[in-house]
Amino acid sequence: MTIADAINEMHEEMKRWRHHLHQFPETAYEEKETAAFISEKLRSFGLEVHEGLGQTGVVARLTSGEGGRSIALRADMDALFIQEQNAFAHKSKHDGKMHACGHDGHTSMLLGAASFLARHPDFKGTVVFIFQPAEEGRAGAKQMIDDGLFTLFPVDYVFGMHNFHDIPEGHFAIKSGPLMAAFDCFEIKLTGHATHAALPHSGTDAIVASAQLINALQTIVSRNIDPADSAVVSITQIHGGNTWNALPGEVILRGTFRCFKEETQELITQKIRHLVDS
Numbered sequence: 001m002t003i004a005d006a007i008n009e010m011h012e013e014m015k016r017w018r019h020h021l022h023q024f025p026e027t028a029y030e031e032k033e034t035a036a037f038i039s040e041k042l043r044s045f046g047l048e049v050h051e052g053l054g055q056t057g058v059v060a061r062l063t064s065g066e067g068g069r070s071i072a073l074r075a076d077m078d079a080l081f082i083q084e085q086n087a088f089a090h091k092s093k094h095d096g097k098m099h100a101c102g103h104d105g106h107t108s109m110l111l112g113a114a115s116f117l118a119r120h121p122d123f124k125g126t127v128v129f130i131f132q133p134a135e136e137g138r139a140g141a142k143q144m145i146d147d148g149l150f151t152l153f154p155v156d157y158v159f160g161m162h163n164f165h166d167i168p169e170g171h172f173a174i175k176s177g178p179l180m181a182a183f184d185c186f187e188i189k190l191t192g193h194a195t196h197a198a199l200p201h202s203g204t205d206a207i208v209a210s211a212q213l214i215n216a217l218q219t220i221v222s223r224n225i226d227p228a229d230s231a232v233v234s235i236t237q238i239h240g241g242n243t244w245n246a247l248p249g250e251v252i253l254r255g256t257f258r259c260f261k262e263e264t265q266e267l268i269t270q271k272i273r274h275l276v277d278s
Helices: 003-008 011-023 032-044 103-119 140-146 206-217 219-224 262-277
Strands: 048-053 057-064 069-076 125-132 157-160 182-191 231-239 250-259
Touching: 003 103, 011 032, 011 103, 032 048, 032 057, 032 103, 032 125, 057 103, 057 140, 069 103, 103 125, 125 140, 182 206, 182 262, 206 219, 206 231, 206 250, 206 262, 219 231, 219 262, 231 262, 250 262
Parallel strands: 069 125, 069 157
Antiparallel strands: 048 057, 057 125, 182 250, 231 250
């Protein structure tokens, strides 16, 4: 039997794991039931399990033969604060929470790898399986490292992957250099002076100001970032006003920017503050 055949035999079981995880999504540092599910599966594979790194992280270790390298395989396990709109049987049972980024799939894939390698330890060395909490902007990886992850489980390399909709089934893509960008969020509150819509001259229109600012923010990347570099600034939320005939006194903008270099990160931060202050 080939490796592919052996893994294909696990397909239905792995799908059941993903459906279970998808039904019960948990967000950053609240992945207690998810961690318990993962730990139970890992122990059933006969693996040594360590819980509680990074609050809810789970780590397992498998050693085969003598000597050899030590590598880690890593997956994230937290969900997002999104209301699921799907109607299939395994849709989220937790209101306002959903595995919209595929971490249920990542976790199932890593459990599948752990199960396969535990049953077929045809290698020399150590594999560490890392199930990370709080990937969605809450620094779960850093928390696990600060808690001693690589002191307890020293490794030579760490391998991770992320599902992506335009990669053909059965393939994966790699590149040299950074692949997944840093993720920063921001909130901007514009305070004007509320007035009747028929009397705009008697107030200060925060909505028009926010529109001007949104356009100006797009010049950060197009006119300040080296074209050979890569970055993006996106406004993802606009909140202001609650009626048709009055200009609100306040507008809130929320968004994100992503980049690969610390100097680019600092430049974007400075430019956002400069434009807002202006």
